[in-house]
Amino acid sequence: MKKNKRITKKSVRVIRFFIISLIFIGIAASITILGCNYLENQNFKETFYCVSSLKVNNKIRVIQISDLHNASFVNDSKLVDRIEKLKPDVIIYTGDMVDSQTTSDDAVVKLCKTLANVAQSYFIYGNNEVKKNYDGPLTQENLDKKFGFNDDNRDPKKLLEMTDDFAKNLENAGVKVLKNSQDTITIGATTVDIYGVLTSNPSSFWSYAGESYNKFINENVSNLKIMAIHEPIVFEKYTPDTWGDLMLAGHTHGGLCKIPFIGPLYTTEGGILPARKGCYVYGRYDVQGRPLIVNSGLENSNFFRINNQPEIVIVDINKF
Secondary structure, three states: OHHHHHHHHHHHHHHHHHHHHHHHHHHHHHHHHHHHHHHHOOOOEEEEEEEEOOOOOOOEEEEEEOOOOOOOOOOHHHHHHHHHHHOOOEEEEOOOOOOOOOOOOHHHHHHHHHHHOOOEEEEOOOHHHHHHHOOOOOOHHHHHHHHOOOOOOOOOHHHHOOOOHHHHHHHHOOEEEOOOEEEEEEEOOEEEEEEEOOOOOHHHHHHHHHHHHHHHHHOOOOOEEEEEOOOOHHHHHOOOOOOOOEEEEOOOHHHOOEEOOOEEOEEOOOEEOHHHHOOOOOEEEEEOOEEEEEOOOOOOOOOOOOOOOOEEEEEEEEOO
């Protein structure tokens, strides 16, 4: 009996040592993974997509930049140098280039000004730009309360009449800011309409952007239509006949952590394992027969951004 007790005590010590060893190994492995990912995230990757449209008469290259959150890289000039070498026809920023917690937007404006000399540039606000430049989130409830609107007297133009210093600084830097509005440019022999969404919250999209969006879609239908928005949730909530020929979005940060064989871990709207719920989290999707590309963004300071290197997106649009 005593012998069995001694054996039992020895076994307990062995098991305890084994468990403690596993804990330390797990901690060491976690620190190594987080450290390696943090170093990897100080650089960015390039993700290329090919899109076809019968509306184009020449190749068009679009570079999408998103969700910088005032981040910096080991070599900031590398971002500019690489974009110059990629020779884009258009650069589109899909929001959250600034972070609502920072006081100065000068670095972002400087970057945008530099790249505006490379290609025609467009800026669409994300939730962080909205938070810094408006009184609160641009939901229908908040906007109606702000302007005293209801379903009978709502005037979306009142929102667009509001101005802010950040937009003025971007415009002065040569960047076109699109707030529920579009711009038309000619690239080679192709005419392109680019529409940017300010009210990307699903509750306010149709009530405050519906009129301008329908004009964008239904007028000059032979033009190539590019729709840029920060939050892709609008594409999940609504299914019109078409959103355009190419849609660009950001906001999700690619699900933050990409777990092998499982997928993205988390997004604000989709919660845990959002891709398994059908959310648009990262990459290319088919939406009403047209490509939607969700950019994982350039934010690089989050230690829990694992297996998900910051990126810029390059979209080449060809006839076939």
